[in-house]
Amino acid sequence: MSSIRVLSAADVADLIAVADLLPVVERALVAQGRGEVERPDRPHFPVGADPDGDDPPAGTALTMPAAVHGADTFATKLATVHEGNADRGLPTVNAQIALTDAGTGRPLAYLHGTRITNARTGCIGGLAARDLAAGPVRLGVLGAGTQARWQTRAIAAATALESVRVYSPSDNRETCAADLRDDLGVDAAAVDSPRAAVADATVVVTTTTATEPVFPGATLDPGTLVVAVGAYTPEMRELDTATFDRAARVFADTPAEVAEIGDLRATDLTEDDLVPLAAVFEGTAGRESADEIIVVESVGTAVLDAATAAHVYEQAESEDVGTVVPF
Secondary structure: OOEEEEEOHHHHHHHOOHHHHHHHHHHHHHHHHOOOEEOOOOOEEEEOOOOOOOOOOOEEEEEEEEEEOOOOEEEEEEEEEOHHHHHHOOOOEEEEEEEEEOOOOOEEEEEEOHHHHHHHHHHHHHHHHHHHOOOOEEEEEEOOOHHHHHHHHHHHHHOOEEEEEEEOOOOHHHHHHHHHHHHHOOEEEEOOOHHHHHOOOOEEEEOOOOOOOOOOHHHOOOOOEEEEOOOOOOOOOOOOHHHHHHEEEEEEOOHHHHOOOHHHHOOOOOHHHEEEOHHHHHOOOOOOOOOOEEEEEOOOOHHHHHHHHHHHHHHHHHHOOOEEEEO
């Protein structure tokens, strides 16, 4: 009889360290940039609503399979985004990951995927800040949810983070800033406007589910790196056209998909104008002067889930973490 290893949220939390995950995410993005992955389309569809009724759907579901060439495993993630969960005291994003042996097709593990999703997404900001920020990192964060914290954690792990300013229209900004002070021992404060969040920032991160721009691009200082991780549909938008007009170049984790989100659809930019983020790690593209404004857009990729899940599973096997059950 075969068996699988089940890793709970607590198990995954014990096994994930952002500093260790940064190179895992970097290698996965490089493999994707080289075309050394299998990444089928990821369908997303509304869930939780009567198709014949007038109420909007409760959320969005996504199916995300991926494999890295030469890897021992591949993964399929099932994810959901329910914006109303914040009012329920529940995570906005929930996920589960099935890990499979690539050589035999045998099921290996079932992992709680929410922390994996959050951690690998945070690493985008960490890697971008490490390689594209100009000078000391003074971070402005738009949004005060889970991803605001993970982006900041990863940037702190990858750089010498000096300060954080957090803005959200809700009072959550105060809680977020306090959590960052406690977790990271960094100068973190809540501010009362988007302008205050980006003022004097060398790195700006947007982590929202907005459908309208969340800060005025005209107020960015020369040399600012902008990392946008919230928008992933044509309706979602975090950045205004001024930000793109001022940007020397725009990097994207998955250019074809980034070209379809609301941020880009509001501009004249196309997929051909986007530079794969992997090129930064390959050393073929990057910052060319300290005064350039640079944008990094991320919509996420299942390749990162596959790589991160494999990393977590290998640790679990080595340390005998989780529950092994007949399957």
